[in-house]
Amino acid sequence: MAGPEVTPSFSTDSRNRNEPFVAWREFPWWLVAIFIFLGVMTYLILTDEEINQAFVFIFPGITTTLYLTLGGFGLALVFGLLAGLGRISQNRLIRNIAITYVEFIRGVPTLVLILTLAFVIVPAVSASFGIDNRDVSIELRAILALAIIYGAFLAEIFRAGIESISKGQMEAARSLGMTTRQAMQYIILPQAIRNISPALGNDFIAMLKDSSLASVLAVRELTQRSRLHAGSTFRFPEAYLVIVFLYLAMTITLSLLLRWYERRLRVGER
Amino acid sequence: MNDMIVIKDLHKYFGHIEAVKGVDLTIRQGEVVIVIGPSGSGKSTVLRCINHLETPTSGGIYIEGVHLEDKKTDINAVRAEVGMVFQQFNLFPHLTALENVTIAQRLVRKRDKAEAERIGMAQLERVGIPEKANAYPRQLSGGQQQRVAIARSLAMNPKIMLFDEPTSALDPEMIKEVLDVMLDLAKEGMTMVVVTHEMGFARAAADRMVFMDGGQVVEIASPEELYNNPQHQRTKLFLSKILTH
Ligand SMILES: Nc1ncnc2c1ncn2[C@@H]1O[C@H](COP(=O)(O)OP(=O)(O)OP(=O)(O)O)[C@@H](O)[C@H]1O
Ligand SMILES: [Mg+2]
Numbered sequence: 001m002a003g004p005e006v007t008p009s010f011s012t013d014s015r016n017r018n019e020p021f022v023a024w025r026e027f028p029w030w031l032v033a034i035f036i037f038l039g040v041m042t043y044l045i046l047t048d049e050e051i052n053q054a055f056v057f058i059f060p061g062i063t064t065t066l067y068l069t070l071g072g073f074g075l076a077l078v079f080g081l082l083a084g085l086g087r088i089s090q091n092r093l094i095r096n097i098a099i100t101y102v103e104f105i106r107g108v109p110t111l112v113l114i115l116t117l118a119f120v121i122v123p124a125v126s127a128s129f130g131i132d133n134r135d136v137s138i139e140l141r142a143i144l145a146l147a148i149i150y151g152a153f154l155a156e157i158f159r160a161g162i163e164s165i166s167k168g169q170m171e172a173a174r175s176l177g178m179t180t181r182q183a184m185q186y187i188i189l190p191q192a193i194r195n196i197s198p199a200l201g202n203d204f205i206a207m208l209k210d211s212s213l214a215s216v217l218a219v220r221e222l223t224q225r226s227r228l229h230a231g232s233t234f235r236f237p238e239a240y241l242v243i244v245f246l247y248l249a250m251t252i253t254l255s256l257l258l259r260w261y262e263r264r265l266r267v268g269e270r
Numbered sequence: 271m272n273d274m275i276v277i278k279d280l281h282k283y284f285g286h287i288e289a290v291k292g293v294d295l296t297i298r299q300g301e302v303v304i305v306i307g308p309s310g311s312g313k314s315t316v317l318r319c320i321n322h323l324e325t326p327t328s329g330g331i332y333i334e335g336v337h338l339e340d341k342k343t344d345i346n347a348v349r350a351e352v353g354m355v356f357q358q359f360n361l362f363p364h365l366t367a368l369e370n371v372t373i374a375q376r377l378v379r380k381r382d383k384a385e386a387e388r389i390g391m392a393q394l395e396r397v398g399i400p401e402k403a404n405a406y407p408r409q410l411s412g413g414q415q416q417r418v419a420i421a422r423s424l425a426m427n428p429k430i431m432l433f434d435e436p437t438s439a440l441d442p443e444m445i446k447e448v449l450d451v452m453l454d455l456a457k458e459g460m461t462m463v464v465v466t467h468e469m470g471f472a473r474a475a476a477d478r479m480v481f482m483d484g485g486q487v488v489e490i491a492s493p494e495e496l497y498n499n500p501q502h503q504r505t506k507l508f509l510s511k512i513l514t515h
Contacts, residue, residue, distance in 0.1 A: 172360035172419075174322055176374035176426060177350030186373060190364050 034252055035068055041245040054229055054238040061225035062246065068139065068211040068221060073145030073204050080154025085184070086161045098155065105152035111213055117145035118217050142214035151205055157199045163194035197265070201258040205251050212247070222246055271336070272299045274461045275320060275432060278331035282315050287292070287297075287343040288313045290316035290331070299429075301457040304472045307482035308508055313465045316482070317432050320463065321352045350378050353423025357435040359415045361407040361422070361515055369392060371422045381424060386425075389390035397451050413444030431455065432466040467512055469497070481505045 045055045086098030105113065118141040165188050173183035191201075214264045215224035222243050230239035275297040279501060281424045282290040297303050305313050318324040319331055322338050322345050331338045333348050362370050370389035375381045381389070394400045399410075399416035407415055416436055433452065437445040449471045456475040458463055466472065472479060472493050479496045481489045481504075489496065489505045497513075500506045 106494050164325055166358075166360075168356060168360035171360065172354075172356065172362070174346075174421070175323060175349055175352070175354040177346045177378040178374060179346055186377065187362055191362075194364065252356055262373075 025143065038245065038249055038252075039169075041241065045241070045242070045245075049240045050235055054226070054235060054242045057229045058225045058239065058242050060072060061220055061222040064139065064221040065208070066209050066216055068142055068219070069204070069208045070144060071143040072150065072211065073207050075143065075147035076150035076154050077200075079151025081158050081242060083151060083155035084158025084162065087155060088162060089205065102152045103209065104153050105149055110149055110210060113149050114142070114145045114213050115216060117148060118142065135147050138217050138219055142211075142217050142219050146207060146211060146214070149210075153203060154200070157193070157196050157203070160189055161196035164195055165191050166215070172194060193264070198258060198262045201254070201261070205258070208250060208254070209247060212243075271396075273297070273332075274301070274334060275463070277316070277320070278330045278332070278333040280316065280319060280331070281327045281343050282312070282319060282324060283327045289485055290319070293482075293487050295486075295487065295490075297461065297463060298483065299461055301477045302456045302460075302462045302464070302475050303422045303478050303480060304469055304476040305463065305465045305480045305482060306472075306508070306512075307488075311482040312485040313482055314426060314434050317434050317463060317465055320432055321349050321354055321440045323354075341392045347377065349486045350374075350426050351429045353426060353428035353429065353431045355416070355419050355423060355433045355436045357438050359407070359412070359439070361415055361419055363407050366404050366406055367399070367410070367418045370418055371425045374422070390421070390425050394418070396424070397421045398447070412440045415439065416448045417451055420448070424455075430461045430463070433462065433466065435465050437438070437466065469513070473497075481508065483508065498501060
């Protein structure tokens with residue numbers, strides 16, 4: 001039996017009536033809390049001598065952190081796209097190579113991978129190309145390691161993005177005489193990348209945080225600099241609170257930008 | 271007249287299902303052939319074999335004498351000559367109407383931007399929506415989308431147009447605007463193979479009608495003969511079902 005119909009006017013009314021209440025409940029208190037923390041830290045950095053010293057020593061590491069993240073992510077996009085395309089290739093050899101790469105990386109802890117890639121794989125590969133091990137800077141090794149690790153995660157994002165595009169798109173492109181490659185480049189990928197851009201943004205933020213692992217390679221990025229500062233001054237709270245502040249300020253900014261972009265994307269689809 | 275499409279003893283399996291069981295059909299230049307038949311009878315599969323979206327299990331397709339299954343055949347060159355219009359339109363949603371009708375011209379026909387746009391606009395005018403050139407597919411009605419899809423194929427200057435139930439996904443009030451475009455095309459002498467159950471259109475446009483059932487061609491006749499005097503029991507049964515609708 002059909003239930004009584006809910007008239008549109010009723011549902012609109014009830015929503016209007018509840019709106020202030022909903023807005024109150026949905027108010028981003030978490031964001032307020034985070035901004036209070038960031039505000040207090042800013043105040044302390046400006047006023048507290050010890051914290052200010054820590055900040056002045058650590059802050060220049062931000063250049064290296066950003067360099068690692070941007071370089072690593074740029075390369076990871078290339079690795080991820082290639083591996084993602086490999087995963088769905090008709091060629092069984094290519095497909096299996098891509099799957100091996102993805103599963104291998106996913107099965108080993110990130111920290112272990114960074115150490116192994118930087119101290120074992122990169123030297124071995126550079127030696128086989130006749131390049132002196134010492135010519136490959138530790139920053140470059142960190143970038144390569146981050147790129148190889150994140151490439152495996154991005155590969156799955158790319159694969160899912162490509163597979164989410166309806167088969168009819170490829171068929172329409174092929175029926176117009178485009179090659180598979182042209183169809184992929186001009187029809188499938190632009191749509192897939194748009195769909196997965198929020199996921200890519202999330203992984204960019206994740207990589208910004210994981211760039212701190214490069215400190216185990218003694219790369220002087222933010223984390224390594226605060227370890228050095230803590231080690232030499234024994235001011236542990238100051239040293240570590242400053243990088244918590246710096247990482248959080250960067251990631252919260254990025255994730256707010258991402259939310260805004262996502263919302264715009266959804267509006268654009270309507 | 272020249273033979274445009276020759277289908278020789280076409281068989282197509284999907285796993286264990288034999289979707290097409292030995293179809294022979296020759297379509298001459300300028301001919302409009304309409305294919306009808308119950309769901310699952312293999313109509314789409316035959317159409318999709320003609321531009322090699324499906325690979326025949328055995329048998330051969332020849333377009334202007336070019337054997338598609340021959341390894342030396344450049345299938346993309348053949349497809350550029352064979353337009354295809356789908357039930358679900360399959361416009362490229364990230365491109366405007368004009369970009370939809372120019373992209374393949376540029377990539378496949380290697381036309382420069384200005385020329386591709388000139389031809390693209392001419393085709394959008396022909397299908398009656400030049401004012402929508404800068405609209406995205408999601409901003410267009412179903413009928414408008416399907417007309418852009420037709421323009422997209424025509425902009426390649428194809429010798430053959432294939433239509434797979436082009437009006438089945440449309441609201442009734444939009445069917446006519448699409449059929450009118452197709453009728454004009456038929457009158458201009460385009461070689462067309464159309465899967466449709468629009469009987470009025472079939473009467474007005476078809477040179478021959480093909481009735482398929484169970485993966486085989488059961489009967490080929492002119493629209494008048496087929497509607498008024500079907501020769502096979504299966505044809506009669508099918509027509510009685512769709513004509514009462
Ligand atoms: N990609 C596929 N994989 C497996 N089976 C398929 C595939 N495409 C078609 N078939 C099967 O082949 C048979 C013929 O399908 P086809 O789509 O050619 O029929 P049709 O006459 O176009 O039907 P409709 O009127 O429903 O579109 C059906 O049994 C169908 O299930
Ligand atoms: Mg069909």
